[in-house]
Amino acid sequence: MDERHITDRGRIDEALRDSSAQFQRLYESDLIGIAVADAAGAFLDANDHFLRMVGYTRKELHGGRVNWLAITPAEYLPQDEAGIAEAALRGSCTPYEKEYIRKDGTRLPT
Numbered sequence: 001m002d003e004r005h006i007t008d009r010g011r012i013d014e015a016l017r018d019s020s021a022q023f024q025r026l027y028e029s030d031l032i033g034i035a036v037a038d039a040a041g042a043f044l045d046a047n048d049h050f051l052r053m054v055g056y057t058r059k060e061l062h063g064g065r066v067n068w069l070a071i072t073p074a075e076y077l078p079q080d081e082a083g084i085a086e087a088a089l090r091g092s093c094t095p096y097e098k099e100y101i102r103k104d105g106t107r108l109p110t
Helices: 003-028 048-054 058-062 074-090
Strands: 035-037 043-046 099-101 107-109
Touching: 043 058, 048 058
Parallel strands: none
Antiparallel strands: 035 043, 099 107
8 A cells, every 4th residue: 555545545435424423513502403224114213302201201212112104194104105215226315305203202303
């Protein structure tokens, strides 16, 4: 490996660390609700703000009792399916609005 390649690799690694740290600060900031889920409906992780928004606890999340398919009103499921298909093809999907059903049964627009 030449010296330039090593230097470029170091800059790339540093930029990746900086980007990751920025995202982590945003995730923990409580400014917005952030959740990570899979296509089958399982929430893999969520920040505290998102959990407060939908009315569930971290224990319920980690216990598998929070599922985005179950808390999505039926009329929004076709949009979710289209978004999942688009993400499978492109790596991401066009943002869209939907609602969740909170634990108390009220609706949360997102």
